[in-house]
Amino acid sequence: MSLKLFNTLSRSVQDFNPLDPAGKSVDLYCCGPTVYDFAHIGNFRTFVFADLVRRYLEFKGYAVRHVMNITDVEDKIIQRVRENKTTLREYTGKFEAAFFEDFQALSCLRPHDTPRATEYIADIIALVEKLVARGIAYRAADGSVYFSIEKYQGCGCRYGQLLKLNFDEMRPGERVSSDEYEKESVADFALWKARVPDDGEVAWPSPWGEGRPGWHVECSAMSMKILGESFDLHLGGEDLIFPHHEDEIAQSEGATGKPFVKHWVHGAHLLVEGKKMSKRLGNYYTLRDLLGKGFSGREIRHLLLTAHYRESFNFTLGGLQGARAALARLDECADKLKEIAGTTTATAEPELIQKVAAALDEDLNMSRAWGEIFEWVREKNKLLLPDNKLSPEQAAASLGAINKILALLGLEKAGAEEIPAELTALLEQRQAARKAKDFKRSDAIRDELKAKGWVIEDTPKGPKLKKL
Ligand SMILES: [Zn+2]
Numbered sequence: 001m002s003l004k005l006f007n008t009l010s011r012s013v014q015d016f017n018p019l020d021p022a023g024k025s026v027d028l029y030c031c032g033p034t035v036y037d038f039a040h041i042g043n044f045r046t047f048v049f050a051d052l053v054r055r056y057l058e059f060k061g062y063a064v065r066h067v068m069n070i071t072d073v074e075d076k077i078i079q080r081v082r083e084n085k086t087t088l089r090e091y092t093g094k095f096e097a098a099f100f101e102d103f104q105a106l107s108c109l110r111p112h113d114t115p116r117a118t119e120y121i122a123d124i125i126a127l128v129e130k131l132v133a134r135g136i137a138y139r140a141a142d143g144s145v146y147f148s149i150e151k152y153q154g155c156g157c158r159y160g161q162l163l164k165l166n167f168d169e170m171r172p173g174e175r176v177s178s179d180e181y182e183k184e185s186v187a188d189f190a191l192w193k194a195r196v197p198d199d200g201e202v203a204w205p206s207p208w209g210e211g212r213p214g215w216h217v218e219c220s221a222m223s224m225k226i227l228g229e230s231f232d233l234h235l236g237g238e239d240l241i242f243p244h245h246e247d248e249i250a251q252s253e254g255a256t257g258k259p260f261v262k263h264w265v266h267g268a269h270l271l272v273e274g275k276k277m278s279k280r281l282g283n284y285y286t287l288r289d290l291l292g293k294g295f296s297g298r299e300i301r302h303l304l305l306t307a308h309y310r311e312s313f314n315f316t317l318g319g320l321q322g323a324r325a326a327l328a329r330l331d332e333c334a335d336k337l338k339e340i341a342g343t344t345t346a347t348a349e350p351e352l353i354q355k356v357a358a359a360l361d362e363d364l365n366m367s368r369a370w371g372e373i374f375e376w377v378r379e380k381n382k383l384l385l386p387d388n389k390l391s392p393e394q395a396a397a398s399l400g401a402i403n404k405i406l407a408l409l410g411l412e413k414a415g416a417e418e419i420p421a422e423l424t425a426l427l428e429q430r431q432a433a434r435k436a437k438d439f440k441r442s443d444a445i446r447d448e449l450k451a452k453g454w455v456i457e458d459t460p461k462g463p464k465l466k467k468l
Pocket of ligand 1: 030031032219244
């Protein structure tokens with residue numbers, strides 16, 4: 001069966017076919033975090049959704065290249081750097097590290113490339129130069145470079161591919177310099193912003209004088225540099241459709257004359273406790289807030305994966321309790337199967353896997369997938385309880401199926417037995433180094449484990465590894 005996904009470009013559910021003529025590889029770009037603060041649970045809905053897309057494509061046998069940028073220079077960041085009297089790198093480095101800790105706590109697979117905007121300034125300038133050379137961008141009196149929507153449309157390109165825009169109601173000829181604006185005020189937008197006193201030290205030399213890139217052009221430059229001028233899939237939250245993604249298309253297609261992205265897939269908003277998240281309403285949660293309330297990354301991920309990605313979803317603490325109960329039912333069934341299977345191994349039974357895949361092929365229909373999974377658990381429980389009717393082989397085959405599904409969804413149960421052998425070996429080497437008072441070596445091993453996402457916890461029974 002082939003995967004169908006909603007494409008914001010066509011506003012319809014379409015068969016997903018990669019550009020690769022062999023049909024084997026998929027290039028995927030998802031707009032990453034703006035590292036000016038801790039990411040909130042609404043941000044993480046998008047990243048968990050992108051992770052599901054990647055995992056499912058890999059499950060279907062595609063070789064996926066997943067790129068997620070780090071926006072480490074834009075309006076809000078510069079404001080915070082100024083307020084905190086610090087440097088850009090110091091400020092963003094702290095929040096970037098925190099972001100990846102959270103990302104890992106939610107079992108999101110690390111993208112293959114996580115480019116930082118500040119490391120692609122030369123590519124950004126080259127892209128802006130291309131647009132200037134084609135007459136689509138121009139330098140204004142203030143030294144900033146703007147994208148001309150009129151010139152772009154004059155070249156036969158269309159502005160408003162993701163969102164229908166009524167140009168008659170807009171105010172032509174105006175310019176916007178800030179990164180975020182409403183569609184009513186659509187206008188020429190900034191590609192390169194000339195340095196102003198408020199920017200402090202945040203500036204790079206360019207053919208138009210010192211300045212810094214606009215947010216939108218960062219993503220065009222980095223995605224095309226890494227994945228090429230045309231690629232398969234661009235993901236992001238629906239709040240990015242306008243202006244960010246519309247501007248990404250305009251900048252990229254304006255520079256190359258080629259279609260930028262084949263499938264645009266957007267995840268819907270997250271409400272928290274029935275309302276739009278706001279610090280004032282007290283329903284604003286970072287991942288850390290939720291972990292602090294005693295919920296696990298796995299429970300949070302489960303709840304984020306219960307709804308269809310295109311439906312706005314109401315995230316509640318009650319829902320997290322429900323996620324805990326749901327996972328406990330799954331784990332209980334899997335534990336029982338494991339007990340019966342013992343050391344017996346068997347090929348995973350295909351039925352559950354096929355049913356879940358059929359649901360995910362239909363535009364990632366997670367609610368249907370969960371329906372299938374819990375129906376399966378009910379059926380197994382009937383065979384397991386009160387008296388077990390399964391042979392060890394049957395139990396092993398069922399266990400193989402549920403484990404495959406949990407791995408596909410990134411919801412494997414964390415447990416001591418799942419620590420990879422190489423890490424256990426490292427832990428033993430660290431103990432030996434400590435015994436020999438080689439603290440340099442033991443610290444290096446600790447850092448290596450940390451880089452792999454594990455921390456060492458001292459317990460009465462000796463040191464143990466725990467996932468970050
Ligand atoms: Zn972006």
